[in-house]
Amino acid sequence: MADPQAAVCFTVSDLERFPDDDLLRYEIIDGELFVSKAPHYRHQNSGNLCANALTNWNAETGLGMVLPGIGLIFSEYDAVIPDLVWVSRERLERLADEAGHLLGAPELVVEVLSPGAANLRRDLDAKLKLYSTRGVDEYWIVDWRLETVAVYRRQRARLRLVSTLSYEDTLTSPLLPGFALPIAQLFPRD
Secondary structure: OOOOOOOOOOHHHHHHOOOOOOOOEEEEEEEEEEEEEOOOOOHHHHHHHHHHHHHHHHHOOOOEEEEEEOOOEOOOOEEEEEOOEEHHHHHHHHOOOOOOOOOOOOOEEEEOOOHHHHHHHHHHHHHHHHHHHHOOOEEEEEEEEOOEEEEEEEEEEEEEEOOOOOOOOOEOOOOOOOOOOHHHHOOOOO
16 A cells, blocks of 8 residues: 655656646656746746847857747656756757757756745755756846846856846856846836
8 A cells, every 4th residue: 555645756747647728837856746827927028038138149149049938858757847948059959859848958047936935946946956967057047026137057067056146237158158138138127
């Protein structure tokens, strides 16, 4: 008889059995299921503005592809849908499957924080650990409420916080030559 106290361990095949629902997002990290609701419009706006800046830079350089809301499948027990990724053309060729998911780490992942303890734990703890162990080179955490961007970069084989940028700062990255995004552009003040 199964232990009723044992945690349920979800897999990628379990995710395929969930209903298609535009209002809920299902992700698993280390077999734990995370369900989130449709985000606040400011969350979406900050994500879109970040995607626009990356897309404009990428159009000039042609170095890769900007992919909002793409599925990343790292293992049978780790499948997530970040708000935004940037992946080089070389890495994209190796990672893409026939269903259009990436089966490994892109160079850059961007998550826009949603309020709530479960959402914060997912993005600041579980996803940071996942992206760190699976080889993401850089992780940006955009907080539209605090108007900040936390930048994590791979150092000594793991992602480490290198800066938290505020409204007056400009985001640059060694991954993205010539890219410069004034943080204020992510958080328009009406």
